[in-house]
Amino acid sequence: MRDGELKPDTDAEALGDYYATLMHGLSVQARDGVPKKRLHDLVTVAMQALDASLSQAS
Secondary structure, X not given: OOOXXXXXXXXXXXXXXXXXXXXXXXXHHHHXXXXXXXXXXXXXXXXXXXXXXXXXXX
């Protein structure tokens, strides 16, 4: 946020917690044999959430 990469109203701590939890969930699912395509699809959705937090000001 300080460098202008995230919107000013972004809760950076919650965003970090979200992705840490996502990574943990992905690792558990991969360990349990969830197909790669499903894992990749989940990452695509998660990146859309990050895109929504990025600043549009350049």
